[in-house]
Amino acid sequence: MSPAPIIVVGGGLAAGTLVTQLRERGHDGEVVLLTEEAHAPYERPPLSKDLLLGKTEPQSAAVHDDDGWYPEHGIELRTSTAATAIDPAARRVQAGGDWLDYSDLVLATGSRPRRMAMADEVADEVADEVADESGAAVFYLRTLDDSLELRERLHAGARIGIVGGGWIGLEVASAARQHDAEVTLLESLDLPLLRVLGPEVAQVFADLHREHGVDLRTGAQITGISAHGHADAGGITMALADGAAFDVDAVVVGVGIQPNVELADEAGLTVDNGIRTDARLRTSDEHVHAIGDVANADHPVLGYPVRVEHWDTAIKHAKALAATLTGTPTEATDLPYFFTDQYDLGMEYVGHPGPEGYDRVVLTGDVPGRVFRAWWLRGDTVVAGMHVNDWDAIDEVRRLVGTSDGLPPA
Ligand code: FAD
DSSP: OOOOOEEEEOSSHHHHHHHHHHHHTTOOSOEEEEOSSSSSOBOSGGGGTHHHHTSSOGGGGBSSSSTTHHHHTTEEEETTOOEEEEETTTTEEEETTEEEEOSEEEEOOOEEEOOOHHHHHHHHHHHHHOSSGGGOOEEOOOSHHHHHHHHHHOOTTOEEEEEOOSHHHHHHHHHHHHTTOEEEEEOSSSSTTHHHHHHHHHHHHHHHHHHTTOEEEOSOOEEEEEEOSOGGGTOEEEEETTSOEEEESEEEEOOOEEEOOHHHHHTTOOBSSSEEEOTTOBOSSTTEEEOGGGEEEEOTTTSSEEOOOSHHHHHHHHHHHHHHHTTOOOOOOOOOEEEEEETTEEEEEEEOOTTTOOSEEEEEEETTTTEEEEEEEETTEEEEEEEESOTTOHHHHHHHTTOSSOOOOO
16 A cells, blocks of 8 residues: 655645655655645745736746646645644544545645734625625735735725735835825834834835835824725725824735644644744644744754744745655754845845844945845844845855854955
């Protein structure tokens, strides 16, 4: 009897990369991929950038250009199929009403947007009023379908209210302005991205958006969102604690994400800010693994567990786990890396200041001209580095982050 398949749960970059790597590393056993989405695995960064800008179409976000790759490589791809339960003791997972045996199970279930109750109430109200879905007035951005629906609403003169000045909110603001929509962006803290980048660098992003015509309101406390008519007629009013009120045609909520841990939790696996794993991405059950956004993995270099909600980690985890599953035990050791593109600003960031944080930031280069490098230091240790539009810098950033050599005098 042939061994049970490796079963992968997820339809994102982590799942797609893992099955690809298994085949590239010569694994010739059965592999089943279960995704609740209707699409083959795809990556999400284009959803708030080129796809939203109308520069690319959905298939360009796919992990494989051609969905035929999966059958050609003997991967049983089951779309629109959610895994609903795991029985780790019996090594089986439930999907589509069947229990499927596995030799190893990989959870790459990713994350979902945090909901905003006030906005959801308006969405329900508007949905009751309009017969067709084009009247959708409240958007979250996580899936291909979310992006395509939102894209329909971004046009000259459309009034878009964005809640949250994180990566998603800022990238949507950039796309919306490039479609000539009017954008009001509400951030509760004093600057967008303040917690991620600190005040020195967050200010660069605030200036960038204001220069591009975004009405960026910081320190904004939303006290009410209400629908007063058909969404297509511009029927949503947003009210702030300072007494301001304004009308928008659509609201985009980007207030963070939460990992999809329920499947693991209900199966009794250890869950703590994501599915807990060791550095080889093994959960509390030796035949169940977790990778990508959902994994809170021990990090051998940082010395503490870390859950990273970025593109590169999905790939790096998948590569490390594929190596382990094909006979080369491998830890995921890469430092967190992420990137963004907004208007004509591109940046890459490496590192993780962690619970101890940093005590100073050094900026080198032309900050007003937006071609510079930023370094976060704790003592002499460079805990994180980034560049903005300085495309030769990434090698130096990678080399210096994590070292205690200090920065070169220049
Ligand atoms: P996900 O991409 O979340 O995929 C998880 C998949 O699992 C989903 O398809 C989900 O439907 C499926 N699933 C969940 N539960 C089940 C179940 N029970 N059964 C079956 N299927 C299930 N990162 C960057 O570094 N730079 C960027 O510029 C950037 N831009 C982004 C823009 C957007 C709009 C978004 C949403 C994310 C962006 N990210 C970016 C983050 C990056 O996309 C994520 O880190 C990455 O998608 C994580 O991949 P993943 O495969 O772990 O999870």
